[in-house]
Amino acid sequence: MIAPSILSADFARLSEEMAAVGGPGRGADWLHVDVMDAHFVPNLTLGLPVVESLLRSTDTPLDCHLMIDAPDRWAPGYAEAGAHNVTVHAEAAEDPVALAKNLRAAGANAGLSVKPDTPLESYTDVLKHYDTLLVMSVEPGFGGQKFIERVLEKVRAARRMVDTGHLNLLVEIDGGINSDTIEQAAEAGVDCFVAGSAVYGAEDPVRAVEGLRARALDASAHGSA
Ligand SMILES: O=C(CO)[C@@H](O)[C@H](O)COP(=O)(O)O
Numbered sequence: 001m002i003a004p005s006i007l008s009a010d011f012a013r014l015s016e017e018m019a020a021v022g023g024p025g026r027g028a029d030w031l032h033v034d035v036m037d038a039h040f041v042p043n044l045t046l047g048l049p050v051v052e053s054l055l056r057s058t059d060t061p062l063d064c065h066l067m068i069d070a071p072d073r074w075a076p077g078y079a080e081a082g083a084h085n086v087t088v089h090a091e092a093a094e095d096p097v098a099l100a101k102n103l104r105a106a107g108a109n110a111g112l113s114v115k116p117d118t119p120l121e122s123y124t125d126v127l128k129h130y131d132t133l134l135v136m137s138v139e140p141g142f143g144g145q146k147f148i149e150r151v152l153e154k155v156r157a158a159r160r161m162v163d164t165g166h167l168n169l170l171v172e173i174d175g176g177i178n179s180d181t182i183e184q185a186a187e188a189g190v191d192c193f194v195a196g197s198a199v200y201g202a203e204d205p206v207r208a209v210e211g212l213r214a215r216a217l218d219a220s221a222h223g224s225a
Pocket residue numbers: 005006007008032034065138139140141142143144145174175176177194195196197198
C-alpha cells in the first residue's frame with residue numbers, strides 16, 4: 001500500500017492536492033496526514049478541525065499520524081471524527097494499551113509509531129493491541145529528509161513477529177521513501193509506505209504513486225522468494 005503524505009502538498013489547496021494523487025483502485029490507498037504540535041516535534045502543522053474538513057472532502061481513508069504530546073487525551077477525537085487509522089507515538093503515550101482500546105472503540109484502527117532510536121522490544125506486548133506499527137525512518141518533524149537505513153532491522157523484527165503469528169498488524173514505514181529506498185524497505189517486510197516529497201514533488205503524482213507501488217511489489221516478491 002502507498003500512503004502519500006500531504007505534508008509535502010500545497011496547504012492552501014489541500015483538497016485538490018488530495019484528489020491529485022487518486023484513490024483506492026488508482027493511486028493512493030490511504031492519505032497520510034501529519035499532525036504536529038511544536039512540542040513533541042519542532043514543527044506545527046494542523047489539528048482536528050482541519051482533519052474534520054479533510055474527511056469531508058475525500059473518500060480515500062485518512063491515515064492520521066499524531067506527532068503530539070498527550071495523545072491519550074487528544075487522539076480519540078480523530079477516531080471519532082472518522083479517521084481510518086489514528087497513529088500515536090509510543091514515546092508520548094501514557095497508557096498505550098488503554099489508548100488503543102479507546103481508538104478502536106471510537107471506530108478507527110489503532111497505530112503505534114516509534115522514532116528511529118526507540119527499540120521495538122519495549123513495546124511487543126503493547127503492540128498486540130494495535131492494528132499498525134509505523135516505523136519512523138527519519139526523525140519526525142519534517143519532510144524531505146534522508147532515509148535512515150538502520151531502522152530496517154526493526155522492520156525485519158516486526159515482520160518476523162507477524163509472520164510467526166506473535167503479532168497481527170500492518171507494518172508501515174515513514175520518512176525518506178522514494179524510488180531509491182522503497183525496494184530495501186519492501187524487502188525488509190513493509191506493508192504500507194508513506195511518501196511525501198517523492199509523490200508531491202513529482203510532475204505526475206499518480207504516476208509517482210504507481211511507480212513506487214510497482215517497485216515495492218517487485219522487491220517484496222524477491223524478498224519472499
Ligand atoms: O512524518 C513525517 C515527517 O515527520 C512524514 O510523513 C513526512 O511527510 C515524510 O516525508 P518524505 O520524507 O517522504 O518527504
